[in-house]
Every structure is written in structure tokens, then in C-alpha cells.
Amino acid sequence: MALDIAALQLRPVANGELNGSCPFCGDRKKHFYLNPHKGVYRCFKCGASGRVDGAAHYVPLAPLRQEEPLADATTLDRVYSILFRTLSLSAEHREHLLSPKRGLSEQVIQERQYRTLPPKDRIRIGREVAEWVEPRGVPGFYLYNGKNDRQLWCLAGLPGLLIPMRDFEGRIRGCQIRPDKRVGARYVWLSSANPRRGSNGTGARAVYHVARGEDPKTVWITEGPLKADIAASRMGKTFVAVPGVNCWKGSGLIEDLLANGIRAVVIAYDSDSVSNQHVARAVTELGWALRKSGLRVSYAWWPPERAKGIDDLLLMNGGLRVVNEQAWLGLVRLRGGRAAG
Ligand SMILES: [Zn+2]
Structure with missing residues (x-):
């Protein structure tokens, strides 16, 4: 059977190959691979394979954003600890925590390390953290495509009160945000699964x-x-x-x-x-x-x-x-x- 290459809808994967739905068996789980440089294709579902002309000129769809796998516990704690040292607590948030509604003391506020996620400065914050340890795989951080294709670590997350989530050893494993502007839920996770621009973000895991x-x-x-x-x-x-x-x-x-x-x-x-x-x-x-x-x-x-x-x-x-x-x-x-x- 002849392969109509123009009708394919393939995206780049690893090793310069493309994959997507199979035009022979209709498989939609991306078992169909095309190597545009060698001009060969193969479906790992139905076994269809062969050579195709013009593959080098095929224009693939944009790559799907790849989610970076979650970093290990030591990296998460190191990156978040540096982040919490980099940020400060705004006067408004401090007042809120000290208010009779919350009733926290200055000492507890110090110990628990609440911080303010500011509306601006996210590239500067990302860079300051990345100077100490690369925040790859840490929910909240993602690579931003700056000028001249320079990639910069950037911090995501709605502006608000940043609350560290600690394990039994006191290590920070994730963060919740109490957004300054309510967005439905009163608390959201610090996550970079879907940053508006950039890539290599990581989704938050629900931790206790x-x-x-x-x-x-x-x-x-x-x-x-x-x-x-x-x-x-x-x-x-x-x-x-x-x-x-x-x-x-x-x-x-x-x-x-x-x-x-x-x-x-x-x-x-x-x-x-x-x-x-x-x-x-x-x-x-x-x-x-x-x-x-x-x-x-x-x-x-x-x-x-x-x-x-x-x-x-x-x-x-x-x-x-x-x-x-x-x-x-x-x-x-x-x-x-x-x-x-
Ligand atoms: Zn197939």
C-alpha cells in the first residue's frame, strides 16, 4: 500500500524520529514511526513498514510539551529551601497571619517560613535559585525561552502566600499557594505543568x-x-x-x-x-x-x-x-x- 506522507500528522520524538497515528491500522496511540532522514516508516502495532519518498521534506506538527519527571526528595528540599531564602514575607501577609483570625505568633511565622510569591520578578528569582542548584523537575520551575534563544529558569505560580509542605523529617516536598485573588479553590499547588511560555515544567504532586x-x-x-x-x-x-x-x-x-x-x-x-x-x-x-x-x-x-x-x-x-x-x-x-x- 502506498503511503500518502502529506496526510500524516506526526510530531517529533527522540532521535530525530517522528510518530503519530497509523494510516494503515488506524492506531491512535502513536505506534507509527517515521524516520525522515532515512525515509523509512514502521508501525509497531500492525507491522506495516517500508520506504517513502520525500520524507526529508515532511513538516511535522509542533512537539508536544514534555513534562520533566519529578526531582528526588533531596533536590526538591534543596531547591525549595533556596527559594524560601530568596523570597520574603510581605507586610500584608504577615499582618494576615498575625491577625486574630489566624492567631499565629511571630515565632511560628519564622519557624514555618511562610513567604510571599510576588506578582513580578519571576525570571530573577528563577536565576537566583538556579545559581545554587538547577531546579529541573521541581514543580514551580520551568525553562523560559528568552532573547536569542537563551533558556532561563523561571518561577511559575499565582501571586499569593507561599506555604511549604514538609515531611516527617522537615524536608520541603512541595508548596501550596493561597492566591491573593481567589481563583475558585482557596489553595492551589505551586506547579509548572502548563507554563504559558517555555518548557520543562513539572506538575505538582499532592503531598501531605x-x-x-x-x-x-x-x-x-x-x-x-x-x-x-x-x-x-x-x-x-x-x-x-x-x-x-x-x-x-x-x-x-x-x-x-x-x-x-x-x-x-x-x-x-x-x-x-x-x-x-x-x-x-x-x-x-x-x-x-x-x-x-x-x-x-x-x-x-x-x-x-x-x-x-x-x-x-x-x-x-x-x-x-x-x-x-x-x-x-x-x-x-x-x-x-x-x-x-
Ligand atoms: Zn499500524
């Missing part, structure tokens, strides 16, 4: 955050890194913020709790967890998974009328109870969550 307190054997689980930091500073307990009520599964959370010698867990999701059946189900699933792994599980509870999150409740001094699963399921039934079964 550890706010370390004094008690090393018990961990309280909540949602949101700022909430965890506030609660840990108020109670002196270790808080872990999961990236979303349903998002602990892929995060390695349970394995890491066990590896760090944690024996007991208190689930302290927002108070709507007893009245919202989706959240109630998520809490129950997390509780069962933790117990199956040999951890002692209990549940934090307070009247939903009093406060939504445990951080708000702690700022109001009171009403917190820790109950066992039986009692918690009773509260869910009483409050209309129902989805525990």
Missing part, C-alpha cells in the same frame, strides 16, 4: 504536610497546611494535613506514619464531616484504613455551630472532645451524615 509538635507518638490528621500549623502551635500536638479529604490514598501517609513510630491517630476534619455524607464517608474510610494498619484511631469532635475547622475552634478556646469510633458514628447518625455504613 507535617506540622511537628511535642508528642511524637500521636498524630492529628486534618486538611490544609495552614490549619495544621495553627493547630500544632496551639496544642503542641503533631498535625498532619492531608491534601484533600479523599487524597491520602496515593500519598504514602499510612506507611509513613508506621515508619515514623506513630501509634495513635486522631482524625480532626472540619465539623461538617458529621453532616456532609461525602466527608463522613471519607473520614470513616480513613479511620478503617488506619485501624487495619494497627494504629489506634479516635475522632475529634465539636459542635459544628461553634466552628468549622479545628484551627477556628482552638482560637475560640473550647468545645473540643476526642471520641472513639462508636461515639463518632453515633454523632454522624444524629447529625444526618448517614454515610458511615
